[in-house]
Amino acid sequence: MARKLPRKDVVIIGLGWTGSILANDLTDEGLEVVAIERGPWRDTATDFAPKYAADELRYAVRLDLFLQPAQETFTLRHNESEEARPIRQFASFLPGTGVGGAGVHWNGQTWRFHPDDFVLKTHLTERYGAKFLPPNMTIQDWGVTYEDLEPHYDKFEYLCGTSGEAGNLRGTIQKTGNPFEGARSRDYPTPPQKLNYGPSLFATAARELGHQPFHQPSSNLSQPYTNPYGVTLGECTFCGYCERFGCGNYSKASAQTTILPVLMRKSNFEARTECEVMKINLDSTGKKATGVTYIDASGEEWEQPADLVLTCAFMLDNARLMMLSGIGKIYDPKTREGVIGKNFSYQTMSSVQMFFDDKIFNAFMASGAQGMCVDDFNGDNFDHAPHGFVGGGYLGMVQTNARPIETIYVPPGTPSWGAGWKKAAKVNYNSAIQLTGHGSSYSYDDVFLDLDPTYKDRFGRPLMRITFDLKENELKMSAFLTDRMAEFAKAMNPRQIAKLPRKGPYDVTQYQTTHVCGGVIMGTNPTTSAVNRYLQSWDVSNVFVVGASAFPQNAGYNPTDTVGALTYWASKAIREQYLKAPGPLVQA
């Protein structure tokens, strides 16, 4: 029996990026806020000290910072005819846990989505006609526009101190930066990071091919920066240990380095770590949340009453909590009714490896977001009519590391182990690099999340089941993007190139980014979306569900900047509208 705690104004589930931002904003409103985090407390000097943060075996292979399957996992199947099996080792995507969440171990690649991405269905239908889209593709407009989100993108980037160069300042296309991007109200807070050799070579080739290459926007900072909250970050030292690692020298933006120092000083904020929320509690009408029930590290069960519940967990857990709490109807692919679990999407990654004889790259001197890119083949920046698919991605030389265990490129045909592999590894380690294509992943009526009928977690709750496979549209897109990358690669004049387009079926044992999206999607219609344009549940108005779970489909960019923008957007609505008149912010 859960013991009941004194009421709080706000309970936040998960103290990652989104939870930290919302907690900081709402404590500024004078509210009593408690965040309940299933993972441990983490801070820079004790948990990611430079002396051991760069431990590839511990963090990249054994995944020390991530959710462990013994604590929670998901089951997977490719389609409804298969029986789903639990993922027993995370590899394809790596769910975050602990204070700071996935923001601790991200690469810092800080992209805004293109204005078209937010009105995707309308835009593509208008340009190509409804019949151009695959019949079971379920892409939707978001219910917000780029213009709505621009001030909030700006706010998140200035929170992080993001390093980059504007390509579109207030509608004027610049000579540097991404000429395809939506208009920015001002430039990045800090200038782009320095480049190592590979990206410089790519940029030269791209210019020769008639493109405008630009610096990958990076939240590993090019110079020290003090953000609007007064928190200071340092300068990235190109150690090459960003993704999967915490940053030891305060130069990668995370909740720890940008906002927690301010939040943790507040007397009206409390964080409870190693406490896992079981469910959001509802009153007898089922229309109002009364708080949450959670279990602490010693197994004690507690009820935390609150007026407002903000679900800020990893996106898969946002969806699962909604299902376990009975908020909203779970999606049923047979009837195509229900909204929780609908429109799961991912990211369609591909690459081209290049092997040189006469060049030394020292690619281990890297940051997680240092690089040069082109955006000509993303979204609808090119005419899709001749190609028979929709979507795209940015591509470029954005090699984030040359870590010795996992990042050694050898030419096709090399043995995968033994003397032959060793010889090739030695020859190619410092003279091979790769281009990456960061492709979109659109949504379909038979790709979704629901509760597994068989497998349970350690508390006896059903695991969440993922039904996902790569679709023909995405595979065509990936082949196209990879062919374009190969053209850039040839212009860089290597001895040999290896094209690695994404191939089906989906392989959960291969890393392909942690950019899983959707499941609690935002929109304008309660029959096709789980939350309204302010991320407020259509069904229970004192629950907001914040994160990439809100994406109706995923664009050809990394999601974090958009997650940050949506968080500030939702926060503004809560502060300026909801707190004055609690209730639905949009009438269904």
Added chain:
Amino acid sequence: MRRSLVTNTLSIAILALSTCGYAVADDKQSFEQIERGRYLAAAGDCAACHTVPGGAPFAGGLPLVTPFGTIVSTNITPDPKTGIGAWSDDAFVDALHKGVRADGSQLYPAMPYPSYTKVTRDDALAIRAYLQTVTPVDHDVVADQLPFPLSIRKDMAVWNMLNFTEGFFQPTTSKSAEWNRGAYLVQGLGHCGTCHTPKSALGAEKADVALKGSEIESWLAPDLTDDKRTGLGNWTSDDIESYLKTGSNQHGIASGPMSEVIRFSTSAMSDPDLKAIAVYLKDLKTAPSPAVTAQAASTAQMTAGAAIYKDSCAACHRDDGHGVPHLFPRLAGNGALQASEAVSAVHIVLHGSQGVGTKAAPTAPAMPAFDWVLNDAQVAAVLTYVRNTWGNAAAPVSAGDVGKYRTAGK
């Protein structure tokens, strides 16, 4: 220009407060008097000793470790039985001014009455008025835990005869009002010398080397004089103000015991008072520390230290030892680092340290511990290197210097 205007305005405000203080000194319920007392209690950092972290304000009970034994801070809430509620105003003033308790017995100088004796009667009464407003707490503290013969309070009469000069602060007429205000705060309520002045064998402050730096609780309270090498000679007046106000400046960040002083005391002080302290400290001309020749870069210890620095330190403190303002302390030209004793530096490298966070500078960056990965000789080498590079010069550190702090002060 804007700054001086603000300063003037604030000075007038303070003057006005002082005037009110005189006018209403008899009104113990006067807002101005209590508010002034609250400010002065912060300036005197009474809470540092009289409040247990997380405990009721001013209820005492904090063990204070002195070289002579442990003494426990008293309850100074207005509780009549266990606190000081029953004390007369005169008794309160005497405690600060003469180091005697209401029953006439001697205080131990863990209570910094050798500094507080300089506090004016008006200021003492304002503090008293404020303390009468805090929540009374029934908390009986057994203060006397010193070993015999120090357990005999009468011993302190002898100590006082040898070491204590009773007397209110006397302004130096040749100096500005601002300088005198700074001197009053530093020597009196601020009791900076309690930590920063070297002590005699009897634990008394040595007046001839006032504020030249002293070891306390496995930390060095650094040289606060204008000494170029070991003191604040490279700091501007603004640097000192920023440090006291926010906990950090372009040179470094407070950590260790000074974090608490900044968090509870100096960050709550007015800009004019901090400026006055800076003016006074910048004028503290004492005999410079003896000249020291830097270690040659080629010695075995220095080359070993250079390699460790590159591997373990340079990512934050940078190859040039400049660090990053408000984030990673600057090592080049760092006075505390070049002190004759490297105790703070040893402590920080072995055990790590969290910089102070304040409202104005909330980052509170931390240095990780290295005790698990560097042995005593390696810590000594890297410290010798940073104490003797980029223009720094200080005595080499030995493995023995490091070893004695490996468990102490952890």
